Amino acid sequence: MIAATADASAPLVSGFIESTFSPLVYEAVRQCLAESPGAAAWDGARTALVLASTMGDATTLDLGSRLLVAGEVNNALLFMQSTANAILGRISIDFSITGPIVALSMVGDLAADLLATAEALLADGEVGRVVLVGVELAGTERTTAAHRELGTGPPTADLAVAIVLDRNDPMPVLQPAVNTPSILPTAHGSLRGLAEVAARIRGAAT
Amino acid sequence: MSRDVLVTGFGVRTAFGAGAGALRDGVFDGRPAFAPITRFDTRPYRTAIAATGGDGSSLREVLAETATAAVDMAGLPKDAPVAVLVGTAGDFTGLTRFWRAAASDGADGTAGADYPGGVAETVPAWQAAALADELGLHGPRLAFTTACVASATAIVHACQLISTGRVDAAVCAGAYLVEEENLAKFGSGFALSHDGMVRPFCADRSGLLLGDGAAAIVLESADSARRRGARALGALTGWGVSGDAYHVARPHPQAMGMVRAAGQALRRAGDPRIDYVNAHGTATKSNDPAETLGLRELFGEGAGSVPISSTKSTTGHMLEAAGVVELVITLLALRDGVVPPTAGFTERDPACDLDYVPNRPRKSDLQRALCVNAAFGGANTALVLERT
Numbered sequence: 001m002i003a004a005t006a007d008a009s010a011p012l013v014s015g016f017i018e019s020t021f022s023p024l025v026y027e028a029v030r031q032c033l034a035e036s037p038g039a040a041a042w043d044g045a046r047t048a049l050v051l052a053s054t055m056g057d058a059t060t061l062d063l064g065s066r067l068l069v070a071g072e073v074n075n076a077l078l079f080m081q082s083t084a085n086a087i088l089g090r091i092s093i094d095f096s097i098t099g100p101i102v103a104l105s106m107v108g109d110l111a112a113d114l115l116a117t118a119e120a121l122l123a124d125g126e127v128g129r130v131v132l133v134g135v136e137l138a139g140t141e142r143t144t145a146a147h148r149e150l151g152t153g154p155p156t157a158d159l160a161v162a163i164v165l166d167r168n169d170p171m172p173v174l175q176p177a178v179n180t181p182s183i184l185p186t187a188h189g190s191l192r193g194l195a196e197v198a199a200r201i202r203g204a205a206t
Numbered sequence: 207m208s209r210d211v212l213v214t215g216f217g218v219r220t221a222f223g224a225g226a227g228a229l230r231d232g233v234f235d236g237r238p239a240f241a242p243i244t245r246f247d248t249r250p251y252r253t254a255i256a257a258t259g260g261d262g263s264s265l266r267e268v269l270a271e272t273a274t275a276a277v278d279m280a281g282l283p284k285d286a287p288v289a290v291l292v293g294t295a296g297d298f299t300g301l302t303r304f305w306r307a308a309a310s311d312g313a314d315g316t317a318g319a320d321y322p323g324g325v326a327e328t329v330p331a332w333q334a335a336a337l338a339d340e341l342g343l344h345g346p347r348l349a350f351t352t353a354c355v356a357s358a359t360a361i362v363h364a365c366q367l368i369s370t371g372r373v374d375a376a377v378c379a380g381a382y383l384v385e386e387e388n389l390a391k392f393g394s395g396f397a398l399s400h401d402g403m404v405r406p407f408c409a410d411r412s413g414l415l416l417g418d419g420a421a422a423i424v425l426e427s428a429d430s431a432r433r434r435g436a437r438a439l440g441a442l443t444g445w446g447v448s449g450d451a452y453h454v455a456r457p458h459p460q461a462m463g464m465v466r467a468a469g470q471a472l473r474r475a476g477d478p479r480i481d482y483v484n485a486h487g488t489a490t491k492s493n494d495p496a497e498t499l500g501l502r503e504l505f506g507e508g509a510g511s512v513p514i515s516s517t518k519s520t521t522g523h524m525l526e527a528a529g530v531v532e533l534v535i536t537l538l539a540l541r542d543g544v545v546p547p548t549a550g551f552t553e554r555d556p557a558c559d560l561d562y563v564p565n566r567p568r569k570s571d572l573q574r575a576l577c578v579n580a581a582f583g584g585a586n587t588a589l590v591l592e593r594t
Contacts, residue, residue: 054329056330062301065301065302065304065387066305066309068305068386069302069306069309073251073393074394075391076391076392076394076396079391079392079395084351084352084583085352085353085582086454088449089449089451089453089584090583092450092451092584093451093452093454093584097449097451098449098451098466100447100448101447101449101583102350102359102363102447103350103351103356104348104349105329105330105331105349105350106334113346113348117363123366123372124366126446126447126470142304142328143329146325146332149324149325
């Protein structure tokens with residue numbers, strides 16, 4: 001099991017210029033794969049990419065919407081960048097991963113649902129390895145308003161956490177308090193559970 | 207452990223209206239639903255045509271309507287531990303409304319302060335949670351945001367959960383209602399048709415048009431259906447998901463990702479004969495020849511004898527809802543013994559040389575069908591559906 005986190009220092013990814021969302025995802029996954037023993041020899045067809053984010057790339061989505069409202073609608077690039085498929089597609093190309101591509105959104109802490117999704121994918125038998133990545137941005141005015149309605153809070157800073165789970169790995173156990181939402185911005189927001197799991201994995205590896 | 211996955215209920219709404227009857231009158235009759243958009247001002251956009259219908263219901267409302275119909279048809283009890291899996295990008299009408307309200311607030315740094323509420327509806331996860339609450343179901347609740355394969359990916363996930371014994375039943379839904387954000391973006395990407403029609407696999411095709419769509423299906427294990435005395439409408443016997451690893455925006459030119467997904471689905475189903483393919487068929491320059499090559503690769507010498515149609519030629523492209531609506535269409539095709547046509551068909555593209563069931567429905571004894579979908583980023587799904 002390998003884990004990595006990425007923050008605002010993540011390098012830019014060509015073609016993804018308006019938001020930190022995709023660079024964070026790319027960097028967290030890249031670090032994981034760089035540290036995975038024998039990653040270059042993986043069977044890409046038996047590797048799944050699963051991304052989870054409550055709000056998605058709100059920075060890009062909201063920029064597109066603000067431009068539309070202002071009468072500037074001619075930017076197809078924003079559509080590409082605001083869809084999580086885009087960065088998952090980029091990762092699949094760069095790391096030759098041709099297994100399932102899945103993007104999810106859920107309310108509350110992402111960890112339990114993300115790990116359950118990985119478990120189902122592994123049990124199904126078509127994949128032997130799942131690259132999980134949770135990502136959340138500190139947000140926009142819209143996501144702040146949405147968090148208020150949802151009774152949740154964003155992370156205090158843009159953050160991505162990636163974990164690579166192999167078929168033979170024991171499924172990580174979550175702390176009981178993980179699903180308790182906070183209405184205030186916290187260090188990890190909905191990524192708290194994943195960040196805890198990642199820290200444990202990294203602690204065990206050192 | 208692997209368990210059979212049955213379809214025991216469905217609900218559907220498209221531009222033709224609600225229910226199976228509306229689909230039979232529109233999709234199966236080969237009657238495109240495209241017309242000028244009246245729900246918002248289309249003057250800023252390159253295209254003013256889409257397949258829209260209905261009474262101005264919100265995304266939440268059409269999800270609730272179709273899922274309630276599906277649950278009622280299946281006879282699922284309330285308070286059951288049933289997964290609710292929804293393909294949606296959230297309510298984009300609310301997104302535009304939020305920023306219009308913010309713009310009218312002025313540039314005082316309090317954008318959206320006067321927004322009347324409901325902004326949570328723009329969040330995909332909220333749609334799944336709200337639908338589960340509305341249905342009174344308390345299993346896992348997830349939104350799938352994988353663009354045009356979102357609801358198909360939700361269905362694959364449900365199959366995985368059910369076949370491995372993690373849940374007994376799942377409601378899989380998807381919804382998309384034509385709005386300004388996607389009309390603008392698809393238009394600016396030159397992906398929309400120029401002539402007000404969607405002509406998949408034709409030489410003169412010029413792109414897709416958007417369409418309203420919402421559907422829900424109830425999937426459950428054979429054991430669960432038997433215990434409850436629920437009637438099986440069909441069986442999902444194969445499923446597959448894959449990535450192209452080729453290009454962020456364009457499909458693989460030989461549709462190799464789609465071939466892998468469909469190959470998985472067919473293998474799981476026991477490599478049966480396929481009597482009909484509901485194709486992705488977007489009528490874009492890049493999709494249709496690639497999909498044709500992929501289907502040739504998949505079916506080999508027998509490819510020319512498999513009826514293939516793109517029902518997007520009547521419904522338009524329903525984005526996140528496409529997978530589940532097209533599965534419902536395919537379910538009706540199997541049950542009615544009618545292949546829905548590819549409407550608006552003129553002259554086929556020389557690179558598209560299969561049987562696309564042009565313009566008229568075809569009576570046929572259909573036992574088994576394959577539904578394929580593809581999305582931005584190279585994501586592909588395939589489902590094998592059998593008549594029961």
